[in-house]
Amino acid sequence: MKVEARILLSLGSFFGLMAALYWFWGHENAGGVMIFAAMLLCFVPGSYYYWWSRRMRARPEDDPNATQAQGAGVVGAFPGTSIWPFTLGMGAFFVVLALVFGIWFLVPGLGLVAWALFGGTAEGRRGGTR
Amino acid sequence: MSKVFSVEPPALSPQGVSNRTRRWRRVRRIVALPIAALALAGCTVPTFGASPGATTSSQSAYHLWQAFSIGAAIIGTLVVVLILWAVIFHRRTSDRIPKQVQYHIPLEMTYIIIPIVIVLGLFAATLVVENKEVANPKTSVTIDVNAFQWGWKFTYLGENVVVVGQTTQDPEMVIPVNENVHINLTSSDVVHGFYVHAFNFSRYALPGVLNEFTFRAVNTGTFNGQCTQLCGLYHSLMFFRVKVVSQSEYTTWLATNASAGAVRTSQTANESADVLNRPHKAREERRKQLMTDVLDPPVTSEPRDHAHEEHHGPTGILKWITTTDHKIIGLSYTVTAVIMMVIGGAFAEIIRAQLASPNNTLVSLAQYNELFTMHGSVMIYLFAGPFAFGALANIIVPIQIGAPDMAFPRLNALSYWLYLTGSITMLSGFFVAGGAANFGWVAYAPLSNSINTPGAGADLWIGGLLLTGFSAIFTGVNLCATIFYLRAPGMTMFRMPIFTWNMLVTAILILLAFPVLTAGLIMLYCDRHFGTHIFSVQGGGVPVLWQHIFWFWGHPEVYILALPFFGIITEIIPVFSRKPVFGYKGMVFATMTIGALSLGVWAHHMFTTGVVLLPFFSLMSFLIAVPTGIKMFNWIGTMWRGEIWFSTAMLMAIGFLFTFLVGGITGIYLASPPLDFFTHDTYFVVAHFHSIVMALVLGAMGGLYYWGPKITGYLLNETIGKVQFWFLFIGIQVFTLPDYLLGLRGMPRRVGVYPLHPSWQSLNQLSTVGAIMIGISTIAFMVNIVYSWKKYPAGDNPWDGHTLEWFTTSPPPHHNFYRLPQIRSERPTWDYNHPGHTAAEHGHHPSNDEEVPVA
Numbered sequence: 001m002k003v004e005a006r007i008l009l010s011l012g013s014f015f016g017l018m019a020a021l022y023w024f025w026g027h028e029n030a031g032g033v034m035i036f037a038a039m040l041l042c043f044v045p046g047s048y049y050y051w052w053s054r055r056m057r058a059r060p061e062d063d064p065n066a067t068q069a070q071g072a073g074v075v076g077a078f079p080g081t082s083i084w085p086f087t088l089g090m091g092a093f094f095v096v097l098a099l100v101f102g103i104w105f106l107v108p109g110l111g112l113v114a115w116a117l118f119g120g121t122a123e124g125r126r127g128g129t130r
Numbered sequence: 131m132s133k134v135f136s137v138e139p140p141a142l143s144p145q146g147v148s149n150r151t152r153r154w155r156r157v158r159r160i161v162a163l164p165i166a167a168l169a170l171a172g173c174t175v176p177t178f179g180a181s182p183g184a185t186t187s188s189q190s191a192y193h194l195w196q197a198f199s200i201g202a203a204i205i206g207t208l209v210v211v212l213i214l215w216a217v218i219f220h221r222r223t224s225d226r227i228p229k230q231v232q233y234h235i236p237l238e239m240t241y242i243i244i245p246i247v248i249v250l251g252l253f254a255a256t257l258v259v260e261n262k263e264v265a266n267p268k269t270s271v272t273i274d275v276n277a278f279q280w281g282w283k284f285t286y287l288g289e290n291v292v293v294v295g296q297t298t299q300d301p302e303m304v305i306p307v308n309e310n311v312h313i314n315l316t317s318s319d320v321v322h323g324f325y326v327h328a329f330n331f332s333r334y335a336l337p338g339v340l341n342e343f344t345f346r347a348v349n350t351g352t353f354n355g356q357c358t359q360l361c362g363l364y365h366s367l368m369f370f371r372v373k374v375v376s377q378s379e380y381t382t383w384l385a386t387n388a389s390a391g392a393v394r395t396s397q398t399a400n401e402s403a404d405v406l407n408r409p410h411k412a413r414e415e416r417r418k419q420l421m422t423d424v425l426d427p428p429v430t431s432e433p434r435d436h437a438h439e440e441h442h443g444p445t446g447i448l449k450w451i452t453t454t455d456h457k458i459i460g461l462s463y464t465v466t467a468v469i470m471m472v473i474g475g476a477f478a479e480i481i482r483a484q485l486a487s488p489n490n491t492l493v494s495l496a497q498y499n500e501l502f503t504m505h506g507s508v509m510i511y512l513f514a515g516p517f518a519f520g521a522l523a524n525i526i527v528p529i530q531i532g533a534p535d536m537a538f539p540r541l542n543a544l545s546y547w548l549y550l551t552g553s554i555t556m557l558s559g560f561f562v563a564g565g566a567a568n569f570g571w572v573a574y575a576p577l578s579n580s581i582n583t584p585g586a587g588a589d590l591w592i593g594g595l596l597l598t599g600f601s602a603i604f605t606g607v608n609l610c611a612t613i614f615y616l617r618a619p620g621m622t623m624f625r626m627p628i629f630t631w632n633m634l635v636t637a638i639l640i641l642l643a644f645p646v647l648t649a650g651l652i653m654l655y656c657d658r659h660f661g662t663h664i665f666s667v668q669g670g671g672v673p674v675l676w677q678h679i680f681w682f683w684g685h686p687e688v689y690i691l692a693l694p695f696f697g698i699i700t701e702i703i704p705v706f707s708r709k710p711v712f713g714y715k716g717m718v719f720a721t722m723t724i725g726a727l728s729l730g731v732w733a734h735h736m737f738t739t740g741v742v743l744l745p746f747f748s749l750m751s752f753l754i755a756v757p758t759g760i761k762m763f764n765w766i767g768t769m770w771r772g773e774i775w776f777s778t779a780m781l782m783a784i785g786f787l788f789t790f791l792v793g794g795i796t797g798i799y800l801a802s803p804p805l806d807f808f809t810h811d812t813y814f815v816v817a818h819f820h821s822i823v824m825a826l827v828l829g830a831m832g833g834l835y836y837w838g839p840k841i842t843g844y845l846l847n848e849t850i851g852k853v854q855f856w857f858l859f860i861g862i863q864v865f866t867l868p869d870y871l872l873g874l875r876g877m878p879r880r881v882g883v884y885p886l887h888p889s890w891q892s893l894n895q896l897s898t899v900g901a902i903m904i905g906i907s908t909i910a911f912m913v914n915i916v917y918s919w920k921k922y923p924a925g926d927n928p929w930d931g932h933t934l935e936w937f938t939t940s941p942p943p944h945h946n947f948y949r950l951p952q953i954r955s956e957r958p959t960w961d962y963n964h965p966g967h968t969a970a971e972h973g974h975h976p977s978n979d980e981e982v983p984v985a
Binding site: 001003004007008011014015018021022025026028030031034035038041042049060061062063064065066067068069070071075076078079080081082083084085086088089090092093096097099100101120 | 444449451452453454455533534535537539540541542543544546547548550551552554555586589590592593594596597600614616617618619620621622623624625634638641642646655675678679682722725726729730732733742743746944945949950951952953954
């Protein structure tokens, strides 16, 4: 976990330096704000990883001498099939069409989105099909 | 584990002269010849395609151009010779395994430090010329230049003279020779470009911004000028002339016109533009083609029997709709993206056909604007990006790190559906009244607002981009989480294959850049429909803000597109050279440096706006060439003394190196503001980025030939593949190289018609021939797929691959692996198959009794 944290923190630090340089040299707001936000976007997950990396033992994937047996156990739940991403995608499609062709498209759009959210959550609770 | 190293003595020839010395003599002989020829030819510095121009600043820019070109020629020749040397002398002659050299620290340091010194030198030269140009000397003539749709207005301050002209009327700006002329440049509607080829100079006319500059003409004569920034329907016809006359003639001209009472307009000739606006016949056919192409279902290959053992799910269309398997989703992405490439390519062929003759009427100007807008949009948003991170990364990254799937399989499926619906949304613009979006793929405000571009096509473009943008963000999240959390035991970060590394940096860049674009699009939509004035001057907004937002996404996007293909190349070259990646760690750091710097270079697309910090963006853009150069040398180092096997994938990779070299070197020119001023928005820029993106297409094709067997279980035909490669590679050069010259001779981009000009037509026709060759190569690829359909079973490891994907079956089973080898380096499969041939530093090789990992 340490390397992951270091990558994000060093990227964030670089963006921080660049933001300061650009801000004081260029006096341009839009770019300054955007690089500053890029710095935050690296620091938020980076410091979370760093915080965890100090509180956990090295995982098998962080150990250069790990054997495959060390990775045994449940890796995670990977649903084999699910109709809900498709439903949600179609819902989003109709919502976007509403932006162009008229507000009535929101009815099927938001309907599908809501259906997919409920369905997907319920499927997640059941654990999905393997 | 103990390591014993021995140093091998150099081989001696019978005469006692070492091979190395003899080779060195041969090199000297080869190098001495062209140098002697150059010396004999005399010491005049060549023009390198540019001309000194007619002003003092055009001449200093020209000298800078020459200096850059000499550097580019030296470095370009060196790299070409090195690549050719490796390709010719280190081609495969036997089945032996070459020495597994991976690091050579002094050499690596050399090609890090020398490029840094070179780019700093170029930056210093740029600063000198730039300061000379920016310096504001005393002026005796001041002219307010106002650009509007579609014409120019020149107001002579202090005199009673105004010159106005529209489209083909060619208003004439008369200026005295050897006098400093100060220009105040504004626009009253959208963004225009003030470009005079003979002045080697261009500058944006921005609404709400006053752009000032000064020039001093040194030659008399009449010089053609033209708008270079897409500004709507008659952008192609927005000409003007600058007439430089002697001081006395200028005084007479002023007096005559002032007494005549102000406004001088040429006679109305606007009708000529309408002649070009004929309806054309191909439109209906194109629509039909789009209908069939977009809705083609993706191809899924039959899984092997053993894959059924653990997974029972729906079949047929339902399987495709409900799948969360990263390989099937990746395959859907692949097929959709390739269809998008064909659609975008078809647009390109129509564009090139239109440009084959000066005043062609194959398509109208309005249709031309739609075509190149959608060509750019389809290729960038719907093909190159999704193909990289949606198709190949989706399939390959989890397998390369030994993961069972992507971290969030359902989110992965959602990404695909958003991408597919986004693509359909964007392309459906062709079926609505008013046609598809026509404001360029960059959608510069205020051209993209509801007054200048009304109609549903533009909204569909925005909507499609919102959907594909979210799709990209979700894929970025998924890739990061997969790489951080699902690696196999022993697969530490610094053992990940370079492709996975590149995809990680790409994913981080996606997360940093795409939200900015999404926010920008929402603002644009609000401006169009909810009455906000974020980008309109009339309501107190700032049009340049759109350019900042767009390019803050747009430049990282360039690397979001490029890095995955760098990654593909870095997988192909080592496997077909039978060597580890040379300078693995340098490669990783180069990738991260590119990622970090890519967020600080966005405004080099905006140099000619006159409102950005030139030295900052120039320096950052120069610096980003260094890690890219490191990669190039690492690729050559990987091939060096390898056993190069010229499979189609490897040929594509070598083609990539050459094409990318041309695009990369011309990119360095554009990092220099004075040189950017005279090539901005001309065909030089078009040629530069087409060299880059066509190199990426070579990389994409290489990836398909390389990983296709893993994904489908079947090889593609190598002979047809090679025919495809040669058509593609030669086609790319025939297509792009004339465009560089066209740009240097002043042809602006995004014009559907152009004036009769001695060399423009022939260069354009050559470029069209290249585009046709690229089209033929695409047809060859399609033929190959049909011809090779389930014909040549691949086996699990057809290329003697290095990384984990070659350890599993082809195609891999559900959840990818039955077993994994021990992972002790970034080449676990190679280590497993070739114990005793692990990677080492230059000069060392592991002894035979060294402990090697066994599964």
